[in-house]
Amino acid sequence: MNRREFSQAVALGASALVAQAPAEDESKAAELPTKSAVKVGAANAACVADYQQLAEAILPSATANYVSHGSTDQQTLRENVAAFQRIKLLPPLLHGVDKVDPSTTVLGQKIKLPVLLAPTAGQNLYHPDGILATARAAAAVGTILGVSSSCGHTPEQIAAVSTGPKWFQLYVPKDRNVGRRLIERVEQAGFQAVIVTVDLGERKDADLRNRFSLPPDLLRNHLQGYGFQVPKNLSEAELAAFNLRLWDTGFTWDIFAWLRSITKLPLLIKGVLRADDAKRAVDLGLQGIVVSNHGGRRLDGVPASIDCLEKVANAVEGRTTVLLDSGIRRGTDVFKALALGAQGVLIGRPYVWALAANGEAGVRHVLQLLEEELISAMHACGCASIAEISPEVILKNS
Numbered sequence: 316m317n318r319r320e321f322s323q324a325v326a327l328g329a330s331a332l333v334a335q336a337p338a339e340d341e342s343k344a345a346e347l348p349t350k351s352a353v354k355v356g357a358a359n360a361a362c363v364a365d366y367q368q369l370a371e372a373i374l375p376s377a378t379a380n381y382v383s384h385g386s387t388d389q390q391t392l393r394e395n396v397a398a399f400q401r402i403k404l405l406p407p408l409l410h411g412v413d414k415v416d417p418s419t420t421v422l423g424q425k426i427k428l429p430v431l432l433a434p435t436a437g438q439n440l441y442h443p444d445g446i447l448a449t450a451r452a453a454a455a456v457g458t459i460l461g462v463s464s465s466c467g468h469t470p471e472q473i474a475a476v477s478t479g480p481k482w483f484q485l486y487v488p489k490d491r492n493v494g495r496r497l498i499e500r501v502e503q504a505g506f507q508a509v510i511v512t513v514d515l516g517e518r519k520d521a522d523l524r525n526r527f528s529l530p531p532d533l534l535r536n537h538l539q540g541y542g543f544q545v546p547k548n549l550s551e552a553e554l555a556a557f558n559l560r561l562w563d564t565g566f567t568w569d570i571f572a573w574l575r576s577i578t579k580l581p582l583l584i585k586g587v588l589r590a591d592d593a594k595r596a597v598d599l600g601l602q603g604i605v606v607s608n609h610g611g612r613r614l615d616g617v618p619a620s621i622d623c624l625e626k627v628a629n630a631v632e633g634r635t636t637v638l639l640d641s642g643i644r645r646g647t648d649v650f651k652a653l654a655l656g657a658q659g660v661l662i663g664r665p666y667v668w669a670l671a672a673n674g675e676a677g678v679r680h681v682l683q684l685l686e687e688e689l690i691s692a693m694h695a696c697g698c699a700s701i702a703e704i705s706p707e708v709i710l711k712n713s
């Protein structure tokens with residue numbers, strides 16, 4: 316079989332035939348791709364899992380564990396992915412859909428695809444350019460960048476490299492004056508929303524074993540960039556203890572009244588799993604809810620966020636924007652989340668892996684892969700636009 320016949324056979328779905336066909340000689344046989352022979356590199360990465368493999372090979376193992384692992388027994392981490400796989404699509408045929416448009420609008424912002432970048436900490440640990448590379452990629456692709464208050468660069472530094480839409484994720488300091496000054500800077504830097512992450516308390520066995528912590532110079536930079544006065548000449552242990560004393564991990568719903576008093580920016584709450592909490596967020600006038608279990612990095616044993624989505628979406632009855640993260644690995648996952656009531660999704664690890672593997676180009680590429688997979692799912696399910704994605708295509712358990 317020559318190359319042309321081989322391509323035709325594959326196009327006709329005759330890969331079994333191809334596999335059985337005797338090779339003409341050794342050199343041609345070596346050209347046939349097999350799972351073990353195809354080496355994954357940034358240039359031929361085909362899916363999120365390829366970027367995971369690449370990142371885990373490149374990063375120091377303690378850093379790779381910090382990114383990829385989940386809390387304690389990692390049940391929720393696994394469940395986030397498994398729950399998406401349990402949901403089956405049952406597409407209606409022949410809807411006559413030719414062109415598919417994956418663009419949408421989230422909180423008044425037109426974006427090219429309904430996949431946003433979730434806030435993630437410590438991006439300088441994954442790539443020398445850190446979040447600056449991520450920010451350039453998000454702007455180039457045309458989506459919203461979530462910026463963690465622990466990302467490693469200041470809001471001003473990020474705004475200087477990216478004119479794309481940006482939301483700031485706040486970890487709440489005990490000293491509210493420090494928080495207020497930071498939010499003022501975020502507004503001045505042109506950020507368009509504030510996300511408050513409320514599921515606090517990461518505990519990962521691998522991090523404990525590896526004694527993983529932010530290097531002292533990065534920690535000092537981070538705290539100063541946030542706006543804290545950090546005493547000079549602290550030992551590593553003293554700096555770590557100083558850091559621990561700065562953060563408020565016991566705040567209540569009152570935090571939103573305080574934030575409302577200091578900013579007019581839209582407010583989102585990240586970490587919602589329960590319908591009653593979602594209703595409370597709506598009653599407080601919050602502009603958005605992120606259904607999330609922090610990618611299985613917080614309390615282990617909570618359900619997959621996709622399994623909580625429908626109840627949350629029903630509870631809020633369209634009165635606020637509903638987004639979802641945790642476990643998105645494929646364009647079909649994005650499609651399922653939209654079908655079950657989300658207006659958009661956020662990804663965390665998928666773009667962190669791509670950042671580690673290939674910087675800005677990697678982040679752009681992983682977004683492109685998810686977009687292509689989403690377009691393929693929309694096409695197969697007869698949805699020409701995001702608005703046409705509905706629960707009708709989800710197979711209900713009979």
Ligand SMILES: Cc1cc2nc3c(=O)[nH]c(=O)nc-3n(C[C@H](O)[C@H](O)[C@H](O)COP(=O)(O)O)c2cc1C
Pocket residue numbers: 381382383395433434435436463464465466484512585607608609610611612640641642643661662663664665667
């Ligand atoms: C390395 C890493 C760091 C993170 N840091 C933060 C953070 O600083 N603030 C925050 O709200 N969420 C943080 N998250 C959680 C993400 O925002 C998001 O909820 C989660 O990654 C989504 O799950 P996924 O990784 O399965 O996509 C982090 C996630 C990862 C993987």
